[in-house]
Amino acid sequence: MNKDLFYRIFIGAALAIIIFLAWQARLAQNKALEETDELKKSIIAADKLVKEADGRYAKLVNYYNSEKDLKNQLKEQNRELYDVVKDQNERLLSITNTIVSLDSKVTEGFGSIDAVDTNKVNVALRYPSKEDPFVFWDGWINRNTAQYNGEFTFGKLPIQIVVTEDSRGLWKHRIVGPEWLKVDSLTVNSLPPAEYNPVTPRKLQWMVGGMYNHSIINPSFSSIGIGVGLNLFDSHNIIFSANSQSQVGVGYYYKIKSLKKK
Numbered sequence: 547m548n549k550d551l552f553y554r555i556f557i558g559a560a561l562a563i564i565i566f567l568a569w570q571a572r573l574a575q576n577k578a579l580e581e582t583d584e585l586k587k588s589i590i591a592a593d594k595l596v597k598e599a600d601g602r603y604a605k606l607v608n609y610y611n612s613e614k615d616l617k618n619q620l621k622e623q624n625r626e627l628y629d630v631v632k633d634q635n636e637r638l639l640s641i642t643n644t645i646v647s648l649d650s651k652v653t654e655g656f657g658s659i660d661a662v663d664t665n666k667v668n669v670a671l672r673y674p675s676k677e678d679p680f681v682f683w684d685g686w687i688n689r690n691t692a693q694y695n696g697e698f699t700f701g702k703l704p705i706q707i708v709v710t711e712d713s714r715g716l717w718k719h720r721i722v723g724p725e726w727l728k729v730d731s732l733t734v735n736s737l738p739p740a741e742y743n744p745v746t747p748r749k750l751q752w753m754v755g756g757m758y759n760h761s762i763i764n765p766s767f768s769s770i771g772i773g774v775g776l777n778l779f780d781s782h783n784i785i786f787s788a789n790s791q792s793q794v795g796v797g798y799y800y801k802i803k804s805l806k807k808k
Contacts, residue, residue: 568800572781583610586716595732600725607640607709607717609736616641616735640736642707642719648673648680649726657687665690674726703727751777757787769793 593606616638621628623643631638651674660666666686672679680703685696706722719734753775761767771789775797778784783799 565798565800568802571802582715586610586714589714589716595729597729598720601727602720602722603729603732604718604720605732605734607719607734607736609717609738611735611737613638613737613741616737619735638737639742640734643731643733644721645730646721646723647728647730649728651726660686669696674724680724680726749779751780753777753783753785757789759789 587610590606590608590610596604598604617628617631619641620631620638623641653671653673657667657669660668665688667689668686669683671681671683673681678701680701682699682701683696684699685694687694704723705727706720708720708722710718710720712718717734717736717739719732721729721732753773755773757771757773759769759771769789769791771787771793773785773787775783775785781801783801785797785799787795787797
């Protein structure tokens with residue numbers, strides 16, 4: 547068999563094997579991604595609201611929602627806000643629904659007899675403590691008629707919301723407040739992480755470069771060349787080349803994407 551023909555057949559077969567292996571690698575990666583997503587979905591579906599400490603509650607974020615899903619949820623829950631978001635052409639990223647309440651507390655004490663009207667008992671109620679009350683009622687109660695009159699005032703309610711990502715790639719949403727704050731339910735629906743700032747590669751990109759070839763069998767043989775090519779869909783690369791030995795060629799390269807290990 548002619549030596550040149552042998553090399554051509556060998557190179558062609560090697561190229562076909564490389565393309566086949568790259569295609570198989572992509573299929574394996576896609577399957578692995580699908581299995582990982584299914585596992586994450588099952589973990590999120592089984593997750594319950596967790597009280598980590600007094601005033602601190604946590605729950606996983608469901609980030610397997612499309613923007614259409616979030617818009618439909620907002621439309622059902624708050625049509626007025628939905629119209630505002632739509633009119634201002636805003637992008638909906640996440641929706642958090644929570645129900646909070648205050649921890650119950652039993653107190654006792656004494657009021658004071660009013661100096662002007664002894665039928666009135668002045669009462670000042672403070673929750674959760676006298677030193678730093680969040681709810682304050684200041685008024686009086688008539689001992690004869692049982693009439694009462696007073697005013698509610700409220701202090702500041704500090705709330706902190708923290709979103710973290712754990713080692714599995716899952717997002718956790720935390721609400722942190724005073725010890726007497728109770729979170730009865732918490733649901734966070736969000737776009738997938740990749741959708742927050744999506745990067746869409748161009749379908750067609752141009753490439754240009756150069757090369758230097760040196761034969762390890764015949765050291766006196768070397769060449770330099772240039773190449774231009776196309777990148778298709780961020781994965782397929784077709785290169786056209788020419789070198790100083792009056793040779794032209796065409797090559798194909800496949801971009802194998804690696805998975806980030808968690």
